[in-house]
Amino acid sequence: MTDVVILDYGSGNLRSAQRALESTGVSVTVTSDFEAALNADGLVVPGVGAFSACMTGFNSVRGAQIIERRLAGGKAVLGICVGMQIMFDSSTEHLDTDGEQANWTGISQWPGVVEKLQAKVLPHMGWNTVTSPEQSLMFAGLENERFYFVHTYAVTRWTLKPEGAFRAPLVTWTNYEQDFVAAVENGPLWATQFHPEKSGPAGLRLLQNWVDTL
Amino acid sequence: MSLALRVIPCLDVDNGRVVKGVNFANLRDAGDPVELARAYGQAGADELVFLDISASSSNRETTLEMVRRAADEIFIPLTVGGGVRTPEDVDRLLRSGADKVGINTAGLANPDLISEASRRFGNQCIVLSVDVRRSTDAASGFEATTHGGRQSSGRDALEWIVEAVERGAGEILLNSMDADGTKAGFDIELITKVRAAVNVPIIASGGAGKVEDFYPAVQAGANALLAASVFHFGQITIAEVKSELSSHNVVVR
Numbered sequence: 001m002t003d004v005v006i007l008d009y010g011s012g013n014l015r016s017a018q019r020a021l022e023s024t025g026v027s028v029t030v031t032s033d034f035e036a037a038l039n040a041d042g043l044v045v046p047g048v049g050a051f052s053a054c055m056t057g058f059n060s061v062r063g064a065q066i067i068e069r070r071l072a073g074g075k076a077v078l079g080i081c082v083g084m085q086i087m088f089d090s091s092t093e094h095l096d097t098d099g100e101q102a103n104w105t106g107i108s109q110w111p112g113v114v115e116k117l118q119a120k121v122l123p124h125m126g127w128n129t130v131t132s133p134e135q136s137l138m139f140a141g142l143e144n145e146r147f148y149f150v151h152t153y154a155v156t157r158w159t160l161k162p163e164g165a166f167r168a169p170l171v172t173w174t175n176y177e178q179d180f181v182a183a184v185e186n187g188p189l190w191a192t193q194f195h196p197e198k199s200g201p202a203g204l205r206l207l208q209n210w211v212d213t214l
Numbered sequence: 215m216s217l218a219l220r221v222i223p224c225l226d227v228d229n230g231r232v233v234k235g236v237n238f239a240n241l242r243d244a245g246d247p248v249e250l251a252r253a254y255g256q257a258g259a260d261e262l263v264f265l266d267i268s269a270s271s272s273n274r275e276t277t278l279e280m281v282r283r284a285a286d287e288i289f290i291p292l293t294v295g296g297g298v299r300t301p302e303d304v305d306r307l308l309r310s311g312a313d314k315v316g317i318n319t320a321g322l323a324n325p326d327l328i329s330e331a332s333r334r335f336g337n338q339c340i341v342l343s344v345d346v347r348r349s350t351d352a353a354s355g356f357e358a359t360t361h362g363g364r365q366s367s368g369r370d371a372l373e374w375i376v377e378a379v380e381r382g383a384g385e386i387l388l389n390s391m392d393a394d395g396t397k398a399g400f401d402i403e404l405i406t407k408v409r410a411a412v413n414v415p416i417i418a419s420g421g422a423g424k425v426e427d428f429y430p431a432v433q434a435g436a437n438a439l440l441a442a443s444v445f446h447f448g449q450i451t452i453a454e455v456k457s458e459l460s461s462h463n464v465v466v467r
Contacts, residue, residue, distance in 0.1 A: 011305055011308060011309065011334065011335060012308050012309075012335065012336075012339070013285070013308045013309070013311055013312060013313050013339075014309070015282065015285050015286070015309065015310065015311040016285050016289065016311055016313070019285065019286045019287075019289075019311075020289050048335070048336050048338065048339065049334075049335055049336025049338070049339075050333075050336055053334075053336075120413060121413055121414065121415055121437060122413060122414065123337070123338050123384055123385075123414070123415070124217065125338070125384075125385065125415050125437070126217050126218055126219075126220050126260065126415075126437070126438070127217070127218045127220070127260055127467045128216070128217045128218070129216070146218060146467050148290070148291060149217075150291075150313075150338045151338065152337075152338070175216065176216070176217055195291075197289060198289060198290060198291050198313060199289065199290075200255070200289055200290050201289075203289055204289060
C-alpha cells in the first residue's frame with residue numbers, strides 16, 4: 001500500500017489532511033520522525049500560522065534535509081499553505097510583526113519572496129478560482145473548480161525561467177485584488193497555497209491526482 | 215476570477231447533539247451534528263460553524279469527539295466556538311479537526327487569550343465571536359455582551375472589536391442580539407460600522423428571515439453570511455440564497 005507521511009512540526013489541524021488523504025486509499029502517518037519522513041512514498045509538508053514560527057518548527061525536525069534528500073531521489077513532496085511558502089527564499093512577514101523571531105528565510109527550492117497581499121480585507125479567506133496551465137497534472141479534471149484559501153501572505157512574482165536541461169515548473173495563479181501563485185508543480189515537488197484538504201470534492205480529487213503520481 | 219462570498223450554517227450543539235429544532239429533509243437522525251454537517255456540505259455550505267452551548271465543561275470531551283467525527287467526513291472549513299477559555303482549549307480543538315476557533319466571553323474577560331492564541335496558532339484560525347446589542351451607554355451605540363446577550367460586558371463593541379483585531383483576531387463573527395431571532399433582516403447599521411473599523415473578514419449573523427435579507431448585508435460589507443434556524447427548518451436553502459446573491463452579481467461558489 002502506498003504510504004504517505006504528514007510532517008508534524010507544529011500545532012494546527014493535521015487531522016483533516018490525514019483523513020482527506022486516507023480517502024484516496026493511501027496509508028497516512030502523522031509524525032516528525034526523520035527516517036519515516038525520508039522513506040515514505042509521499043511527504044506532505046503542512047503549515048499554518050506565522051512563517052517564522054513554521055520555520056522554527058520545520059528546522060527543529062531537520063525539514064530542509066528531509067526535503068533535499070527526498071527531491072534528490074525524486075521522491076514526491078507536497079507543500080500546503082505555509083508549507084508551500086517555506087519552499088521560497090524568504091518572507092517579508094518579519095517586517096509586519098515585532099521582529100523578534102528572525103526565522104524568515106525559507107529553503108529556496110524556488111526563487112521568490114513571500115509578501116503581504118495588498119487587498120483591503122485580509123486574510124484572503126474563502127473559495128477562489130485558479131488559472132492552471134493546460135499540462136497540469138495537479139488540476140487534471142478540475143477546470144473551473146474553486147479551492148479554499150486562508151492566508152495573508154503570498155508569492156506575487158514568479159521569476160524562475162526555464163534554463164538548459166531544466167523544465168520550467170508549472171505555475172497556477174489566482175487573483176485577490178492582485179495576482180499571486182496558487183500552486184506549483186515542479187517534478188517531484190508540488191505545492192498549493194490553498195488547502196486541498198478543505199476544498200470539498202475538488203480538493204479530494206486534487207489529492208488523488210497527487211497520490212496517482214506516487 | 216474572484217473570491218466567493220461565503221454562506222455558512224451554524225449548528226448549536228449541547229453534549230454532542232444539535233439543539234434548537236432542526237427539520238432537515240431526509241436525515242436519519244436530525245440531532246446528529248455529523249449527519250447535518252454532511253447534508254449541509256452537500257447543500258453547498260461554504261463552511262460550518264459549531265457553537266458548543268454545553269453548560270457543563272464535562273461535555274467538552276463530547277464536543278471534541280464530535281469535531282473529530284465531523285472533520286473525518288466533511289472536507290470544508292469548520293469553526294468551533296463556545297467555552298474556549300485557554301490556548302490549550304484552542305489547541306485541542308485544532309488537533310481534533312477544527313480549522314478556526316471562536317473566542318467570545320473568555321476574550322472579554324482576558325484579552326491576552328486572543329493575543330496568545332493568535333501568536334501560537336496564527337491569526338487565520340482565531341475568530342472573535344462577539345454578541346452585540348444597542349446601548350446608550352456605549353460611545354458607538356453598541357456594546358459587547360456576555361451570556362448570550364443577557365449581560366453587559368461593560369465594553370463598547372466597536373472598541374472591543376478593534377482591540378481584538380489588533381491583538382490578532384483574523385475574523386469577526388458579528389452577532390447582532392437585536393436582530394437575532396427577529397427574522398427581520400441582518401443588522402445593517404452594525405455591519406456598516408464594523409466594516410468601517412476593521413479590515414479582517416466579517417461573518418454577519420442574526421436576523422436572516424428570507425432570501426432577500428442576505429444581499430443588503432453584503433452591500434454593508436459582510437464577507438460571509440451566517441444563519442441557523444431558517445436553514446435548519448428548510449425555510450430557505452443555501453442554493454436559494456446563492457442564487458439571489460448571484461442575481462445581484464455577487465460571486466458565489
